[in-house]
Amino acid sequence: MDRARREVSGTKEPGAASHDAAPVPGPGRTSGQGESGRATAVRLALMAVPLAFFGLFFAYPVTAIVGRGLKTDTGWQFGRFGEVLARPDIADVLWFTTWQALASTVLTLLIALPGAYVFARFEFPGKQLLRAVVTVPFVLPTVVVGTAFLALLGRGGLLDERAGVRLDTTVWAILLAHVFFNYAVIVRTVGGLWAQLDPRQEEAARVLGAGRFAAWRRVTLPALAPAVAAASLMVFLFTFSSFGVVLILGGPAYSTLEVEVYRQTAQLLDLSTAAVLTMVQFAAIGAILALHAWTVRRRETALHLVDPGRTTHRPRGWAQRTLLGAVLLTIGLLIVAPLAVLVERSFDAPGGYGLGFYRALQDAGTGGGTFLVPPVEAIWNSLQYALAATAIALLIGGLAAAALTRRGGRFVRGFDAMLMLPLGVSAVTVGFGFLITLDEPPLDLRTSWILVPLAQALVGVPFVVRTMLPVLRAVDGRLREAAAVLGASPLRAWREVDLPLVRRALLIAAGFAFAVSLGEFGATVFIARPDRPTLPVAVARLLGRAGELNYGQAMALSTILMLVCAVSLLLLERLRPDKTSGEF
């Protein structure tokens, strides 16, 4: 049969050559070689702003604080590396950090992949609400999650009462809390792409004789692989640098690098050990990112995306119903239960169930001088900061993703990896770094409100890039060509073709950026002004104080934070374009 016809009837890869049988891609189609000077100039222009942003608000503060730890009057003290790493307690920390991150990632994948499938392919009542619900944990302050799991699995907790089982002294509590946190990462990143994969691809494989599982493994899995790799990497990064959860559930027995950095910095004031550990974490993250970039580069292909509205259906048959039931049960036990305990406690006031803790939030004085302003003002602060941070993250991340759409050489891949670094570098270090560097002209931002959104946006950018990039890259290049032939300049073609096609991804990215900004704690706690606390900071301050009223207020404030997140996310889900219009 003729090749042209085979291209059409067989698996269609829009990125594949449209000119006749050209195994070697022509210039301007793919990688850096042969890229025209104009394209390179455009790419560099797009990269300039993100580069400046990262240099100023990431590289500079982090280098400064590491410098302060390792540099003395007699020069750099690189000998400290050997001394610190030789300590058996530090070796234990390294080993635990690594294996718990691996175990958490594998466990999250096992539990969340069926969920991603259910959200991508099934239509069931309350789906949008549930999608928002599973995302809520992701934005909760780690301290609150730790406490919620303690209430669920710890001494006197729900499991202890009912079954006499306590998990708070085991590593299982940490692993489960990590799954709780990262369930949404898999569901949203993998599920988002999965929903747009054409089911007919699998059907084609089935017709060619592949069994149900073989079709999934050979057709769907390879298409999902970049998304799974990207999501797994995120989970690994989060759990590798896990802080609040391990601090509370791990006790003295378990400590990750990030917790150790915090201890050395804030409790022992041993800046040089902290600097060494920061560098070790940095190196480890760099290695993981390099590995990730390598896997993704080998697997990413242009996909044929379809309208997700057309790929979903009501579950059919007992197997699909059972799967849906199992996923709903998992969500109920793993995600709803801890959140329910949290809400229950916020109403469990001394005089019986009521709004006592919530009323107390309107009063600055009740915390015994904990606050200069009523805690309730933290809600407004948090929303303003998070909105500003989202705008910054979308701008920086959007420019970066646009620059990265066309694959490039080593320099471009390095730029790609750099964007991920804020996820791996200790937030504590970043926050502390902001304090000691951005305090003198021309960059005296100590008293500026923008300081907090800047730090929060730093964590949001990787999400924006990771969400946008796969979709941007999957846009069929020939659609751009069609627009160009019809008279659209490259910028116009981007606006008319790419932008509408990735609008959904853009919204998801905005949701992620908003959510992580809202929940950011490690850096914000260092730089938020005492009279303008954010919600997580206020919760932590309340938790740090003894007394039932403070604890209850923390629970009430956490519940509010949870609701704010849920409402914002629900709005985002609603913002999606109408399914019937055939838009993505």
Add this chain to the structure above:
Amino acid sequence: MTLLQLEGVSVRFGERAVVDSVDLAVAEHETVCVLGPSGSGKSTLLRVVAGLQQVSGGRVLLDGADQAAVPVHRRGVGLMFQDHQLFPHRDVGANVSFGLRMRGGGRGAVLGARRGSYADRVAELLELVGLPGAQGRAVASLSGGEQQRVALARALAPSPRLLMLDEPLGQLDRGLRERLVVELRGLFSRLGTTVLAVTHDQGEAFALADRVVVMRDGRIAQAGTPLEVWQRPASEFVARFLGFENVVPATVAGPVAATAWGRVPVPAGSPEGEQRLLVRPAGVVLCETGLPCEVVSRTFRGTHVALLLRPENGPVLEAECGLAGAPAVGEKVAVTFSPAEVVVLPPQA
């Protein structure tokens, strides 16, 4: 007047020349069809003209102006992609008006007035391609043939000075294809459009084109009117590509050629010596005495019956005969050759 002129255009992917010093001219209002098998570089040629593919050598001139420095979106040509590439996020009307909006300049002034004129033009074009009132339909709801028509309307809308079609009818079923070829030909002559199309289907090319260009391995193997190419294939490659299988080595001397099939008469003035000989099926005539053959197969072709014959000597022969009195499979027949259907081809390189 020449609208499009290619001068020694080459495209190399690494070591391989996909297009190899091609010279081609397309006159205004002319329909030229580039015909060739997969991998002959014909689609790449279109991409070169559109500016989507940079050349490794040579020049592209439109209206006499070198296009080297002109970006894709300013060339004012239309390209209908092989698989249409309709914008999935826009409805039919927005797809068709896309080029008009782009040519109409930026977002700014007199949006309202312009939008109105777009609507008229879109309606006119959809009428033209036989899809009146389809403006509001989603692209995903269109059948293959309808997509084809929308793609054509979209390409025609901005009135490009040159319309290029990449396998314009490649994906359609046969009946639709034959009907559309006639429609397109009528449409193009009515509009006076200059067309450069590529296809691998000779029937399509011959039906559509004023001039046919046969390509092989990035080079032009033959150019001429459909009749010229059909009657006088310039090489064994072109002959075989057109579907002729009766090609044998021959020694031409005067009015006859010595072949494996015996002596075959050739047209007057044919080159002498070692040559290749093509006998079109119509030139293989069944008769009482001649080269004895056995009928291997018999295929009904509507207006005639195609026979495959195994002669006593030499390779199998394709022949044609009338519907009445066609021999059965296994029957013994004899054939002679009619010089009008014999073509002497240059010896193979």
